[in-house]
Amino acid sequence: MIIIKTINIMHAADENYATQLCVAINSIVEHNSPETHINFYIIDKNLSSKTKSTISVITQELHSVEYITLDFDLCKDFPVRNHINETSYYRIIATKTLREKGLDRVLYLDVDILAQVDLTPLFECDLEGAVVGGIPDPVEENHLARLDVPLELAEQNKYINSGILLIDLNRWEEEQINEQIINFLDKKPHLVKFHDQDGLNAVVTGKVKLLNPRWNQQTAHSNHPDKVKHPAIIHFTTHEKPWHASLHHPYADLYHEYLARVLEKVATAHRDAIHVVSAVNPPFIKTLSVLYRSLLEHNGSDAHIILHVLMDHLSTSDRQELEQTIAPFNAELNFIDVDESKLVNCVESARILKLAYYRILIPELIPEAHRAIYLDCDVLCKTDISELWNIDLEGKPLAAVEDAGFHLRLEAMGIDFESQKYFNSGILVMDLDKWREESITDQVLDFIKNNPEKLKFHDQDALNAVLHDNWKELPQRWNAQTNVIVNRITPLCPIRKKGLHRC
DSSP: OOOOEEEEEEEEEEGGGHHHHHHHHHHHHHHOOTTEEEEEEEEEESOOHHHHHHHHHHHTTTSEEEEEOOOGGGGTTSOOBTTBOGGGGHHHHHHHHHHHTTOSEEEEEOSSEEEOSOSHHHHTOOOTTOSEEEEEOTTTTTOGGGGTOOHHHHHHSOOEEEEEEEEEHHHHHHTTHHHHHHHHHHHOGGGOSSTHHHHHHHHHTTSEEEOOGGGOEEGGGTTSTTOOSSOSEEEOOSSOOTTOTTSOOTTHHHHHHHHHHHHHHHHHHHHHSEEEEEEEOGGGHHHHHHHHHHHHHTOTTOOOEEEEEEESSOOHHHHHHHHHHHTTSSEEEEEEEOOGGGGTTOOOOSSSOGGGGGGGGHHHHSTTOSEEEEEOSSOOOOSOTHHHHTOOOTTOSEEEEEOTTOTTHHHHTTOOOSOOOOEEEEEEEEEHHHHHHTTHHHHHHHHHHHOGGGOTTHHHHHHHHHHTTSSEEOOGGGGOOHHHHTTSSOOSSGGGGGGGGGO
16 A cells, blocks of 8 residues: 655745746656655746646646745845845745644745755655754855854854755744744844845754755855765756856756756647637726636536637736636636737728737637637637537538528628538637648638628628638537527527527
8 A cells, every 4th residue: 555645845936937936846746756745835926827837737636736825015125136036035924824724844945946856755854843954055054153143053053055945834933933034134134145045044043954965956066075966956056047048057958858848748738738719808808707717617627728818908907817817727828919910901890890800810829729719708608618629620620600690691792602601700619720721811811801892790701701611510509699599680590599408
């Protein structure tokens, strides 16, 4: 019988260090023992849904991830410099939140690290009653006296690096370490050289268990006599980082190997994801939020969904509203700015703006996707969309629902057709590879350019003019148009309306 162990790991990052966060987590997961379950607690200050999606891909269902928000204003007046920003203080103020969650111990790790072994033994180290376990900083280890630490205490102890800390949360609370560090930073800012690390050392000196240096090989001191031959954790200290192309870093190749594996995992996940595309401007943000909520709440298969947002002048608050809407779900947002230069000939009206034509450009806007579902903002989802995603297009470039009452449009546009069926463009399943192979986007744009007088219903007319007799008809339930539901328009074949009762 395998005994499952649980360890708690804390990271802190903003979007500026999102890539490094993902690489660090991936290195931990790749070396983790199959007997160990990891609870990741990530202090989150504006991490994007894309970053969170990547973390979900890395951790899969083997480990749990919880994002924590704090009172970040507590850190706004603390000193910062170059490569040390306010996120370095989050490890200090987060301890209270973790204790309130019932945790007794947490392993804090900076995001500029690579794990090389299973971290379970580190988490299980006996702290022997100490508040924290840490590793000396090779340069500063004998400089505790500069922090006004009593000379005798300074001579008997070492200054530790705060990038890897094993924290006894009960002892931390008992000793009121948070309050003491904040008080030190407030009262003695003139002594602070290494920010939160100085504050930590000034307070916990004499309450530290020194751990094996292999758990924190600090690359800035790679020439130090105590350099570890086989480090368990590589820590990229100071401003010299392996991801800076302009620097020759001893671990650059290794770092990029880990990064490549993260990117490959994401690429694989994206191939398997459901791609949903919508176009939106500010007045329709709340409408799109409702659509997203309805879609994600009905995601019974728990498939990973990528929501591509074709933006028309969205503000930061608009984007944040959509981010907040999808936060509880297995989804990510991909915000896309649309170059409208190809739409210069599009016919607009007060009700139908150029935004409506964005769907025509989808194959080039998301080149990594092979298939996409396009949804207008004014849609409400009442079932698991994976069923629609997996529908057989039977070699057609598009699947859609007939637009009731518009069966004379092809004739009115002078189209030579076999079937007079005309589809509604508000909900589309698109084979993007076939669109690209057949240059359908260019065909539609050419029709718009050459036949502007025929476009009574704008992009929808143009799509039908090019794709007539070359689309798969979907059951009415996949686009239950309200005009039909309230009997204002009758479908070509009345029996089709019966399908609406399944919605």
